[in-house]
Amino acid sequence: MSLLVVGSVALDTVETPFGQVSDALGGSAVYISAAASFFTAPVRVVGVVGGDFPQDHVHFLESRKIDLDGLQVMKDGKTFRWGGKYHYDLNVRDTLFTQLNVFERFDPQIPPGYRTSGYVCLGNIDPILQRQVLNQISKPRLVVGDTMNYWIETKPNELVHTMKLMDVIIVNDSEARLLTQEPNLIKAAKKIIRMGPKVVIIKKGEHGATLVTEDTIFAAPAYPLENIFDPTGAGDSFAGGFIGWLARTDDVSPDNLKRAVIYGSTLASFCVEKFSVDGLKELSYLKIHDRFRAFMDLSRFDEK
Amino acid sequence: MSLLVVGSVALDTVETPFGQVSDALGGSAVYISAAASFFTAPVRVVGVVGGDFPQDHVHFLESRKIDLDGLQVMKDGKTFRWGGKYHYDLNVRDTLFTQLNVFERFDPQIPPGYRTSGYVCLGNIDPILQRQVLNQISKPRLVVGDTMNYWIETKPNELVHTMKLMDVIIVNDSEARLLTQEPNLIKAAKKIIRMGPKVVIIKKGEHGATLVTEDTIFAAPAYPLENIFDPTGAGDSFAGGFIGWLARTDDVSPDNLKRAVIYGSTLASFCVEKFSVDGLKELSYLKIHDRFRAFMDLSRFDEK
Numbered sequence: 001m002s003l004l005v006v007g008s009v010a011l012d013t014v015e016t017p018f019g020q021v022s023d024a025l026g027g028s029a030v031y032i033s034a035a036a037s038f039f040t041a042p043v044r045v046v047g048v049v050g051g052d053f054p055q056d057h058v059h060f061l062e063s064r065k066i067d068l069d070g071l072q073v074m075k076d077g078k079t080f081r082w083g084g085k086y087h088y089d090l091n092v093r094d095t096l097f098t099q100l101n102v103f104e105r106f107d108p109q110i111p112p113g114y115r116t117s118g119y120v121c122l123g124n125i126d127p128i129l130q131r132q133v134l135n136q137i138s139k140p141r142l143v144v145g146d147t148m149n150y151w152i153e154t155k156p157n158e159l160v161h162t163m164k165l166m167d168v169i170i171v172n173d174s175e176a177r178l179l180t181q182e183p184n185l186i187k188a189a190k191k192i193i194r195m196g197p198k199v200v201i202i203k204k205g206e207h208g209a210t211l212v213t214e215d216t217i218f219a220a221p222a223y224p225l226e227n228i229f230d231p232t233g234a235g236d237s238f239a240g241g242f243i244g245w246l247a248r249t250d251d252v253s254p255d256n257l258k259r260a261v262i263y264g265s266t267l268a269s270f271c272v273e274k275f276s277v278d279g280l281k282e283l284s285y286l287k288i289h290d291r292f293r294a295f296m297d298l299s300r301f302d303e304k
Numbered sequence: 305m306s307l308l309v310v311g312s313v314a315l316d317t318v319e320t321p322f323g324q325v326s327d328a329l330g331g332s333a334v335y336i337s338a339a340a341s342f343f344t345a346p347v348r349v350v351g352v353v354g355g356d357f358p359q360d361h362v363h364f365l366e367s368r369k370i371d372l373d374g375l376q377v378m379k380d381g382k383t384f385r386w387g388g389k390y391h392y393d394l395n396v397r398d399t400l401f402t403q404l405n406v407f408e409r410f411d412p413q414i415p416p417g418y419r420t421s422g423y424v425c426l427g428n429i430d431p432i433l434q435r436q437v438l439n440q441i442s443k444p445r446l447v448v449g450d451t452m453n454y455w456i457e458t459k460p461n462e463l464v465h466t467m468k469l470m471d472v473i474i475v476n477d478s479e480a481r482l483l484t485q486e487p488n489l490i491k492a493a494k495k496i497i498r499m500g501p502k503v504v505i506i507k508k509g510e511h512g513a514t515l516v517t518e519d520t521i522f523a524a525p526a527y528p529l530e531n532i533f534d535p536t537g538a539g540d541s542f543a544g545g546f547i548g549w550l551a552r553t554d555d556v557s558p559d560n561l562k563r564a565v566i567y568g569s570t571l572a573s574f575c576v577e578k579f580s581v582d583g584l585k586e587l588s589y590l591k592i593h594d595r596f597r598a599f600m601d602l603s604r605f606d607e608k
Binding site: 088089090091177183184185186187190204206207208210217218219220221222224225226227228249255256258259261262292293296298299300301302303304 | 487489508510514522523524532553560600605607
């Protein structure tokens with residue numbers, strides 16, 4: 001089924017103990033759509049870039065058969081840039097700079113052909129813009145939304161309003177705690193369910209992810225990687241793998257949501273093995289499926 | 305099979321946001337042996353208490369059929385006491401006081417009848433004392449050892465020496481990182497394997513536990529509890545459930561080690577639901593088995 005992705009398209013400058021890249025392709029819409037493109041088509045992107053956005057990056061997205069009709073190009077402006085540095089312990093990250101540039105004026109316009117998309121993934125952008133997107137489209141089968149500490153702290157009321165329109169919300173553990181003022185993650189997830197989304201996914205980085213619904217809890221491990229080169233985009237790749245699998249199968253049953261969490265974790269694990277989107281470049285559906293099976297071995301046990 | 309447990313026997317004063325207890329039964333040998341007693345017999349304890357050790361606590365351990373012949377009573381001394389306070393976020397704990405008392409003079413003497421114990425669990429005590437225990441006994445089928453930051457920092461060489469004698473080491477994530485100076489937990493576990501133990505279990509609190517051997521990685525979730533009253537003893541209950549199951553089945557195959565990790569996680573989950581050892585008081589093998597099955601549901605997924 002068709003998938004609409006709205007979010008940032010960025011040029012990332014990232015330093016980790018293992019190397020560094022400048023103006024590499026990044027942004028939530030990029031990671032989400034690239035990850036989802038291994039599962040379903042069409043994948044449609046709504047975002048904005050400046051006149052300086054490299055043609056190479058456009059080629060990569062096109063090579064993944066991603067529909068870029070909704071990608072606005074503001075020729076007179078510069079693309080959103082983010083710079084970050086990861087420490088030896090990759091759980092610790094400093095943001096070095098954020099240059100919003102054209103992203104500051106981002107006003108998501110959904111092309112007519114996109115308005116009946118079956119699946120919608122709202123990357124981490126202003127909750128007002130997320131709502132503006134939903135106002136322009138017919139009722140989709142599933143809306144998955146992301147957010148971050150910044151919106152929880154600066155626009156809590158807008159976010160709460162937008163959350164009512166999400167079927168699935170994906171947050172990390174600190175965001176779940178901040179949003180609910182509840183340190184226990186299961187209680188926090190249940191509180192979030194009472195705010196609107198029927199499904200809450202809490203990402204925990206190296207500790208995996210937990211899916212919570214009114215009557216199901218599913219704990220997914222992270223793939224045990226010994227070499228993580230760049231954690232940037234892991235969460236968005238997760239979201240892309242998750243919604244990509246759901247759009248492919250058009251099945252939102254509890255059992256299939258669990259599979260989607262594992263596919264999300266799979267895409268996140270490939271993402272962090274290389275810089276920028278490189279971990280998603282040489283991927284194939286076969287490799288993805290092999291790692292899905294490896295996840296099975298990782299957590300499976302039986303009775304005596 | 306028989307199980308020998310060596311560690312501290314303590315009186316704990318604990319404050320959490322949900323209540324407080326004074327001079328409650330605690331200590332690594334207590335939690336380990338109480339948890340293991342649901343699986344196997346005899347469970348033998350070597351530890352030390354003062355003349356002030358309440359008879360009620362002795363009765364509880366006896367009610368669990370724990371063999372206390374190895375529990376030294378120094379009538380003129382006071383029992384080891386620990387005081388701690390957990391914050392609203394239970395992951396944050398302050399130690400308020402540590403009174404070693406008789407524990408300072410602890411010199412583990414293994415009664416002759418204990419020297420052929422098939423399974424041995426070395427609670428978190430001075431690595432020199434851990435080695436002293438092993439020197440007094442015939443080669444057991446399996447030695448499981450625990451340690452903590454304090455020994456890693458103050459007696460690294462002694463610990464490294466003792467680790468060579470452990471088949472399984474159980475540490476938490478920060479201890480694994482500190483011991484190996486390696487932030488990646490899988491790499492840290494592999495480094496620990498090169499130091500001696502063939503099996504490494506990394507406990508991650510609310511994020512579960514990971515078992516690593518030369519050629520297996522198993523990720524176990526934590527049981528999703530909404531109400532955690534007192535985290536004290538969770539790690540030791542884990543160790544007790546883990547080695548208790550192995551001693552019961554006398555099977556250290558990879559598949560059975562995985563089951564043991566789940567039984568360990570099960571006992572830890574019951575432990576933290578009440579203060580002190582109360583969570584282990586009303587337990588039964590049936591309740592344990594039901595929760596083992598709940599762990600299966602928690603992490604199980606299948607292919608389409």
